[in-house]
Amino acid sequence: MSGQTFSGASRYVLDAELAQIVNVSMALEMPLLLKGEPGTGKTMLAYAITESLGMPLLTLNVKSSMKLIEALYQYDTLTRLNDSRFGDSKRDISDIEAYIKMGKIGQAFVADRRTVLLIDEIDKADTDFQDDMLDVLDQMEFDIIEIDKTIRARHRPVIIITSNAKKDLSDPFLGRCNFHHIAFPDPKMMRKIIDVHFPGMSGSLADNAIEAFYRLRQLDGIEKRPATRELINWIRALQTDPDFNPKRLLKEDLPFLGVLFKKSQDFEQATRVSQRRGRF
Amino acid sequence: MCHSAGGAFRDNDMFIDFFYQLRDHGVPVSPTAFLTLHKALARGLVNSLEDFYTVSRGILVKSERYFDLYDQVFAHFFEGAVLPEAEGLAIDEMARTMLEQWLQNPKELADALGIDENALKRFTPEELIEYFKERLKDQTERHDGGNRWIGTGGTSPVGHSGHHPGGMRVGGESRNHSAVKVAMERRYKDYSLEGPLNPSMIGEALKRLRHLRPAGPKDKVNVDKSIYQTMKNAGEIEIVFDSSLKDRLKVILAIDNGGWSMDPYIPVVQTLFDYSRAQFKEVKTFFFHNTIYETVWADASRYKKPTTLNELARRDPDTRLILIGDASMAPYELMSQDGSIYITDRSGRPSIACLHFLAKTFRKSVWLNPVQKARWPYTRTIGTIGQIFPMFELTIDGLEKAVAHLTAA
Numbered sequence: 295m296s297g298q299t300f301s302g303a304s305r306y307v308l309d310a311e312l313a314q315i316v317n318v319s320m321a322l323e324m325p326l327l328l329k330g331e332p333g334t335g336k337t338m339l340a341y342a343i344t345e346s347l348g349m350p351l352l353t354l355n356v357k358s359s360m361k362l363i364e365a366l367y368q369y370d371t372l373t374r375l376n377d378s379r380f381g382d383s384k385r386d387i388s389d390i391e392a393y394i395k396m397g398k399i400g401q402a403f404v405a406d407r408r409t410v411l412l413i414d415e416i417d418k419a420d421t422d423f424q425d426d427m428l429d430v431l432d433q434m435e436f437d438i439i440e441i442d443k444t445i446r447a448r449h450r451p452v453i454i455i456t457s458n459a460k461k462d463l464s465d466p467f468l469g470r471c472n473f474h475h476i477a478f479p480d481p482k483m484m485r486k487i488i489d490v491h492f493p494g495m496s497g498s499l500a501d502n503a504i505e506a507f508y509r510l511r512q513l514d515g516i517e518k519r520p521a522t523r524e525l526i527n528w529i530r531a532l533q534t535d536p537d538f539n540p541k542r543l544l545k546e547d548l549p550f551l552g553v554l555f556k557k558s559q560d561f562e563q564a565t566r567v568s569q570r571r572g573r574f
Numbered sequence: 575m576c577h578s579a580g581g582a583f584r585d586n587d588m589f590i591d592f593f594y595q596l597r598d599h600g601v602p603v604s605p606t607a608f609l610t611l612h613k614a615l616a617r618g619l620v621n622s623l624e625d626f627y628t629v630s631r632g633i634l635v636k637s638e639r640y641f642d643l644y645d646q647v648f649a650h651f652f653e654g655a656v657l658p659e660a661e662g663l664a665i666d667e668m669a670r671t672m673l674e675q676w677l678q679n680p681k682e683l684a685d686a687l688g689i690d691e692n693a694l695k696r697f698t699p700e701e702l703i704e705y706f707k708e709r710l711k712d713q714t715e716r717h718d719g720g721n722r723w724i725g726t727g728g729t730s731p732v733g734h735s736g737h738h739p740g741g742m743r744v745g746g747e748s749r750n751h752s753a754v755k756v757a758m759e760r761r762y763k764d765y766s767l768e769g770p771l772n773p774s775m776i777g778e779a780l781k782r783l784r785h786l787r788p789a790g791p792k793d794k795v796n797v798d799k800s801i802y803q804t805m806k807n808a809g810e811i812e813i814v815f816d817s818s819l820k821d822r823l824k825v826i827l828a829i830d831n832g833g834w835s836m837d838p839y840i841p842v843v844q845t846l847f848d849y850s851r852a853q854f855k856e857v858k859t860f861f862f863h864n865t866i867y868e869t870v871w872a873d874a875s876r877y878k879k880p881t882t883l884n885e886l887a888r889r890d891p892d893t894r895l896i897l898i899g900d901a902s903m904a905p906y907e908l909m910s911q912d913g914s915i916y917i918t919d920r921s922g923r924p925s926i927a928c929l930h931f932l933a934k935t936f937r938k939s940v941w942l943n944p945v946q947k948a949r950w951p952y953t954r955t956i957g958t959i960g961q962i963f964p965m966f967e968l969t970i971d972g973l974e975k976a977v978a979h980l981t982a983a
Contacts, residue, residue: 319730322610322633329638441615468636469606475638 312474315342319461320474325431325453327416330476330523336456338474340412340474343441343452345491352451353412354398356419363427365397390441403447409449415456424467432470479522481508491526495533502543503529510554510564520554528553589615595647596634603634623652623863734772738881794818822889825857826936831874832863839944842968846942850896860886864903865925865959866932883928887935894980895932895939898968901959902945906957929962940976944968 316339319326324342328336337454344351370393385392396404402411416424429437434447455471455557457463480485481504488500507525520528531550532538536550547569589612596603611633620626627648635644792815799814827850828845830836836843850857860870860881870886872879908925933939941963943956950956952964959965964979966972 311628312603314628315624318629318632321619322614322618326751327636342718351813469604471636473636475641556859 306441312476314338315472315474315546320452323450323517325413325428325471327455327457327463327471328476329457329473329520331478332397332458334476334478335522336476337412338415340410340414340454340456341358342443343454344410345450349408349410349452351410352398352405352439353400353414353523355414356357356416357418358418360419362430362526363397364422365396365427366430366436367400367438367445369438370395385497391443392447398422398480399427399435400445403434403436403445405451406448408449413453413455415458416455417463421464421467424463424573428467433503439544450540465520482521484508484525487522488526488529492533495529496540499538499540501531502540503532506543506546506548508556510548513564516555516560516563518555518557518560524554526558535560592630592647592651593634595651596644599643599647601635601640601643601647607636611823624961627812651713673836675972741933761912792817824857824885824893826889826893826895827857827859827898828866828870828899829859830864830894830897831861832876836870836900839900839968840943844847844859846898846968858889860901863953864899865901865908866897866928868923868928883931887931891935893936893938896976896980897939897941897963899941900945901941901956901965902953903955905958926958926962929959934964938980939963942968942972942976942977947972 316326328339330336340351340353345347369390373383373385374387374390374393377385378387381387387400399411402409413427416427419427431453432451435444437444484504485500488495488504492500505524507520508526511519528550533555542549546568548564551564551568552561555564588607593603611812614620614629614633620629631644631648636642653764681884703917796814799816800812803812803814804810805869825845829847831843833841847859850916851859858872860872861874861876863876866883869880870884871877872881908929910924912941940957943965945953945956945967947967950960956965964975964976966979
């Protein structure tokens, strides 16, 4: 530990609890598992840590078909075959190591400084992948079979793992991580987030938009509730009209609902409610 | 807490107490996580009760579904009302749990204790327990030496005589509430286990049922196998083809949609139904009232499209059968040879025989019951049907168990 601690970055509004868990996880050298509704800033947090600690960020976007080896390294046989046939590269064909390319975890291990390793949406992969990956992250080393070489982490990366899943990950997995759940921000917090994203915006627009936003989130029967990202885009859309009067928002006169609701049923539902109220 | 002398060791006791309170209230905290928490405390990462609230939750509690319980236990515990507990017993109990975990995963425990896995293997169970107790005492002594686990400026806000930590705020964090107040707000109530089953949870649970299998013509090159075979042939190229993966899982959903007894559960069943249609390629839905006789219906009004059980039995026996119903009815409906409340349904075979027939035809079947499990013993037919089909509660937990049952080989 170089004694660095994390206190928040310019574009990310951090609550004190979260900052503390990040710090403790860094000190204990344990991965931090972040769960929360989409749009609560799980991925953004890794960016923020990177920014405030001045460490480079490596992102592993987990896909359902992904094999662990892809996250570690890849042996580029195709290039080697090509080189052996046409021989127009400077690489030494007999040196297999020249054809080993590091995956994201591999890159974090061989980096010459401490990095932030973001493993995004771990829930997409199957349980075996998750457990095997934590084995690697536990031991901080893996083998490259092709060249019989062990890669050890030079600097233990700060590991942030995100998950959207409502269901829990496996017990061995959870046992090795610290856990934090990012609750959806309350209106006060949201106001801060909006201020960070729109410095110098008129106060009444922010207030009214946030108020309308939380009201819309409460609607019954909405399948995909709008999140922070949608609110920011919505405000951006509202701002395009310089003559827009923020008071309209209080009268349920809500333009650009399509920015907030992306499922057609949700959109219809929201439109219906907004029109119905508008008449009274 | 009213311990004035030997406060340090009492502190230790108190953490064990806290750990046990969490366990007793159903928060699944593991001894390994508890030791990790000790590590954090020993390193001085925790300097106030607020810190303790956040850090111990981050380390001990691994799902937001238990955050609410954690909050409740925390508030109860640090309000000052602490249940007395014999200290020796607490440690023994703790050690026993740890032992169980050690048997399951020696490496994890070795890491947590900071000793070599092989060294750990040489311990007898008794030795391990002793070692563990020694370790706890170590921690205590270190605590005595001035490195306080909890507390700033010389007073330990936790477990000090007569001190009431509930209202305390330590440290410069600009939070408006004390940890106990935060805990008492119960911000995580919505995430707790008893919460309603919402669409995304159902989707999540059902997703696990999907599984891909090779099917159709072998038209896809298997690169790995091709390379392997080619190498085996010493360079003579051999290309191996596979069928591509397809989701071939077939599901039959049979829903009890009749009668007032199922009415309260319509929304949740509806959601389940919608999601299973979205999840599976091949899902057939049928309806019945209370229980199944010779016929089920493909239309919700149970009128237009009858399907006999024999027709149903001609389907792939690997089809997963999911029945949803409260399984609550008059016993004769199930047992009597002409128990059906519909005269046209009376075939001479009692419903219970039909159910047995279905269970035998489709080896992988479950019955999902929206009635709370605690109330099952009060209805006789629930018990009877539960003997025929594995029955699960229609909650997120029950659904996960049902899915696990359906996917098991």
